[in-house]
Amino acid sequence: MQGKLTIDPSNQIAKVDDRLYSSLIEHLGRAVYEGLYDPDSPQADKDGIRQDVVKAVKDLNIDLVRYPGGNFVSGFNWEDSVGPKDQRPTRLDLAWRSIETNQFGLHEFMKWTKQTGTRPDMAVNLGSRGIDAARNLIEYCNFPGGTYWSDLRKKNGAKEPFNIKTWCLGNEMDGDWQIGHKTAAEYGRLAHETAKVMRLVDPDIDLVVSGSSTREMATFGSWEETVLDHTYDDVDFLSLHRYYDNEENDLHNFLAKSVDFDEFISGIVAVCDAVKARKHSDKTLNLALDEWNVWYHSHKQDDETAPWQQAPHLLEDHYNFEDALMVGTMLITLLKHADRVKIACLAQLVNVIAPIMTTKQGIWLQSIFFPFMQVSKYGRGIALTPQQTADTYDSKDFKDVPYLDSMAVYNPDQNEVVIFAENKGEQAMDFTTTLNGFNVDHLEAATQFCGYDIKQTNEDQTMKIQPHDHVNVTDGVLKTQLEPLSWNMFRVS
């Protein structure tokens, strides 16, 4: 099998936005309780924040963390989560049919973002609540002082405003599972009015309006058109969500779903641009892919989990090696859309469909942790248009799928070209990269992630990125073999 990648410094997609490497923490299962926060764990600091998790989050180089949901936010009273802990109410969380104690709330989350070097991406409840709760929350968070809500923040221990920049206008409002689900017209009007009022409190915020929950929604496309008709001038980003599964146990069809991911993003870009044209607008709307991942392993167990538990084991997918390959090809797809996708949240971060898992004593890292960590650390700079040729295959749902998925990013600060390449085939691939017009000749690092049974997980902690020693860079050409079913990275400076 053959695969060729040609890159050129003048053939640029866009600068990669730091927010492309973001994530989501939802009050769901053991994400917050036993995940971020566990006063009973030996890993916790004096405030109950788990330091082993903090370190792993730092290793992932996460930028934004969307919070507090997800579906949870559509039934959440933010006021429950501030003030003295012994006075915070315990509530039913109807989204996940769990018990929410509110022992971890807004101030605790803000402390956690400081420890992890992340930034908050705060969602407001447009399901069971609306404009009033949203304006009070932003006043509490971002107004300096001298008013009821900002002074309450001070009284609760935060003298300086949180100055939260990024805000999501609800979550998955197109889904009938959502508390307070709305039609596109109802949501569009509410989002417009909420955006207006939030900007009256703080004109400097960035706003994300909710797009389709999946590409399969009956309203897909028309939802975006109607919502953007109401909100195009008010918002900075349109959100979209995408999860994939391998329920059919068909590896090649599973890995080919990156084609669907690519088409999904392109389709939404087209809808945004159609609204732009119709409105004769000068503004180009960017995308926030604020939930993406593989999600399916835990479905059956979740269906059998008894309701009304506090921090139940929910959505605890244990990811295997083929899932890591899927996450790798999704990351490459995101980089290919770096011109329009500016925020992307791997959903989620800890314990719930997550790269990081906790036990009382410590953490373990899932297979998907590794490709995400590499792209997040080294995929910074300018995304370059990949000119690629490769052998192809047909799968159940997709035709002419390249066995090779590859992408390069040029980091001008380091004068470094970083190449990510995945071989989706079960045979080794001769892989050549031609680096036209770069002033680089030294192979800084070459790593490969391969050789595991596709169903193996990392519960025993054996997975790692291995050094690769078969690569030469001669006269601007990088020639190597990609192992069967492998995720690879090359850094050339």
Ligand code: AHR
């Ligand atoms: O991430 C898990 C759930 O998936 C989120 O709560 C929701 O927004 C989506 O359906």
